[in-house]
Every structure is written in structure tokens, then in C-alpha cells.
Amino acid sequence: MLVDDHDELMGPAAAPLVQAMSQSLPAAGVVTGEVYVDQVELNTPVCRSAEDVWRSLRDLRAIVGKEGGRVMAAGLHPTAPVGVADIATSPRYDRILDEYAGLLRTPTAALQVHVGLPDEHTTMLAYRGLRNRLPLLRALAAGSPYWHGLDSGQATARAAIIRSYPRTTMPPLLRSWDDYVARTEALMAAAEASDHTYVWWEMRPRPLLGTLEVRVMDAVPSLSTVAALTALVQGIARRAVESPDDVDLDDDVLAVNDHRAARHGLDTRVVDVDGSLRPLREVAGRVVAEARAVLAADRMDAPLEPLEGALVRETEPNRQRRVVAAGGMAALLADLLARTVDLEG
Numbered sequence: 001m002l003v004d005d006h007d008e009l010m011g012p013a014a015a016p017l018v019q020a021m022s023q024s025l026p027a028a029g030v031v032t033g034e035v036y037v038d039q040v041e042l043n044t045p046v047c048r049s050a051e052d053v054w055r056s057l058r059d060l061r062a063i064v065g066k067e068g069g070r071v072m073a074a075g076l077h078p079t080a081p082v083g084v085a086d087i088a089t090s091p092r093y094d095r096i097l098d099e100y101a102g103l104l105r106t107p108t109a110a111l112q113v114h115v116g117l118p119d120e121h122t123t124m125l126a127y128r129g130l131r132n133r134l135p136l137l138r139a140l141a142a143g144s145p146y147w148h149g150l151d152s153g154q155a156t157a158r159a160a161i162i163r164s165y166p167r168t169t170m171p172p173l174l175r176s177w178d179d180y181v182a183r184t185e186a187l188m189a190a191a192e193a194s195d196h197t198y199v200w201w202e203m204r205p206r207p208l209l210g211t212l213e214v215r216v217m218d219a220v221p222s223l224s225t226v227a228a229l230t231a232l233v234q235g236i237a238r239r240a241v242e243s244p245d246d247v248d249l250d251d252d253v254l255a256v257n258d259h260r261a262a263r264h265g266l267d268t269r270v271v272d273v274d275g276s277l278r279p280l281r282e283v284a285g286r287v288v289a290e291a292r293a294v295l296a297a298d299r300m301d302a303p304l305e306p307l308e309g310a311l312v313r314e315t316e317p318n319r320q321r322r323v324v325a326a327g328g329m330a331a332l333l334a335d336l337l338a339r340t341v342d343l344e345g
Contacts, residue, residue, distance in 0.1 A: 065341060
């Protein structure tokens with residue numbers, strides 16, 4: 001999200017800035033505008049490792065800074081006012097605005113990770129493994145407790161907003177590519193949608209890209225955390241292909257797990273893949289270790305290190321609450337901005 005000198009959302013004033021910084025650098029990636037006029041999307045090129053992702057996003061954030069942009073990476077802007085947000089115009093965005101109406105009231109920002117898969121069967125193995133663990137990814141990235149200047153009580157208020165949007169749900173239990181095609185075509189027909197990109201599950205196959213797109217995580221300020229979460233997604237997907245889960249969590253159970261993760265972050269319990277109720281920090285420790293084990297064979301596990309520390313310290317939402325308690329909301333805005341523009345952090 002682009003902010004002004006007072007760390008507040010820029011609104012329509014951001015439009016010329018977004019136009020100026022919207023460019024493609026083959027080595028770094030692409031900076032584009034988004035549905036909100038005071039928001040940019042930083043798109044990396046295809047990367048082999050999370051370290052490559054870190055380098056690309058460092059360069060893309062630097063581009064924004066060179067153009068005079070002040071960028072804040074967070075699931076929500078903590079003090080965004082209540083009201084209709086400033087929406088960009090395009091045929092796609094006009095359709096979305098018509099369908100969402102007043103639900104588009106404040107910008108939301110997500111960390112979206114695509115994992116490339118070679119074929120449909122492998123994609124569905126990765127889908128099943130990642131689906132069972134999406135609430136864990138939600139909790140690890142949760143960092144938007146403040147909404148319209150108030151503490152929402154949530155670890156990620158962004159999740160509550162996203163749930164209000166049509167066809168934006170946890171991904172359904174699917175066991176085959178044919179299941180995916182049938183489910184998606186039914187939704188498209190019901191919504192009179194022109195293509196599958198109007199189905200916004202928190203994780204979804206992207207057939208034209210050959211990827212599985214994980215959309216559940218808040219945008220996070222720290223580049224090292226971005227790399228860690230990217231490596232975790234990659235590691236979960238790879239392990240799911242090499243050692244598939246024996247079971248799939250029921251849709252309703254997964255939804256409860258996700259609600260708990262959105263409400264409490266890591267400080268809750270969820271139903272694990274064996275059906276037992278376990279502390280989410282315990283589940284996270286095992287999943288991170290599993291991801292490290294499969295990535296270590298190709299020496300791609302180093303970016304996971306920040307997550308091991310995150311599992312034993314205070315959560316990001318509670319950190320933000322502590323900052324506000326000590327210095328007020330202005331201190332939190334300054335903190336989020338400083339961590340976002342730290343290109344080595």
C-alpha cells in the first residue's frame with residue numbers, strides 16, 4: 001500500500017505515481033497497479049528458490065522507493081478510514097466492483113505464492129497437502145489486528161474482510177483434477193463468470209500458468225519473513241508430492257481451523273491431519289521441520305530459519321499491540337513502514 005508523508009493511504013493522489021513505477025525489469029520482475037489506486041503489486045519472475053524471491057522483491061521494493069513511493073506491506077492499513085475505497089478502472093475491476101458493491105471499503109494486501117507443478121496429478125497431490133495446512137500459513141503471516149484504527153481482536157482482520165467477498169473461501173476438498181474442473185465450472189456457471197480467475201479460493205490451481213496459487217497469507221513487511229513463508233509453501237508442496245497425506249480434512253473442520261488461526265494466530269489449537277486437537281505452535285514446528293527436510297537435499301532450506309524463531313516468541317499481532325501501547329498508532333505506522341523499506345531485513 002502506498003502511503004503519504006503522514007503514513008496514511010494516499011488515495012487518488014497515488015495514481016500518477018503508480019503509472020510512473022509500473023514497469024517490467026526482466027531480471028527483477030514487474031510492478032503493476034491493483035484494484036485500489038493506492039496499491040501496487042510486486043510480481044517476481046519465476047524463481048527456483050525462496051532466496052531468489054527475496055532478491056527479486058528487494059529490487060522491486062527499491063524501484064518503488066526510487067520513484068518516490070513510500071510502501072507499507074501489511075494485510076490492512078491500520079488506520080484506513082471507513083468508507084468507499086478509491087478503485088482503479090478497467091473492465092475486470094469494473095465487474096468486480098459491480099459484484100462486490102460496498103464490500104470494497106478498504107485495501108487489503110496479500111502475500112501470494114505460486115508453486116510450479118509439472119502435471120495435473122502432481123498439482124492435486126500438492127493441493128491436498130497444502131490445503132490441510134493453510135490455517136498454519138494464515139497464522140504465521142497474520143499481522144493485521146488493527147482495522148479502522150481499532151483493535152479488531154483478530155490476528156488478521158484482513159481474513160474477516162476477505163471472507164465477505166463472493167467465492168472467496170477455503171479451498172474445497174478435491175481429490176482429482178476432474179473434481180477441480182467440475183467444481184470450478186459449476187461456480188463459473190452460477191456466477192456467470194467468464195473464466196476461472198473469478199473463483200477466488202484461498203488456494204487455487206492456475207492451469208494457464210502451471211501453478212498452484214496460495215493466497216491465504218497477509219502481506220508482511222520483512223523480506224526475510226516473505227522468503228521464509230515462500231520456502232515453507234514450497235517445502236509443504238514438495239513433501240505432499242513425495243509423501244502424500246493419508247487423509248483430507250473435512251471442509252467444515254478446515255474452516256474452523258482457519259477461523260481459529262485468523263482469530264488467535266499461533267496461540268490456538270487446531271485439528272491436525274491425524275484428527276487430534278493440537279497446539280498450532282506444535283503443528284507448526286513439525287511442518288517446518290518436514291519442509292526443511294525435503295528442501296535440504298537441494299540446499300534450499302536456509303530461508304526457513306526466521307520461522308523457527310517466530311514459533312517461540314510473541315506473535316506479530318501482539319507485537320503490534322505492544323508498539324501501539326507504548327507509542328500510539330503513529331508509532332505502529334512508522335514501524336510497519338520502516339520494516340517494509342528495510343531492503344536487507
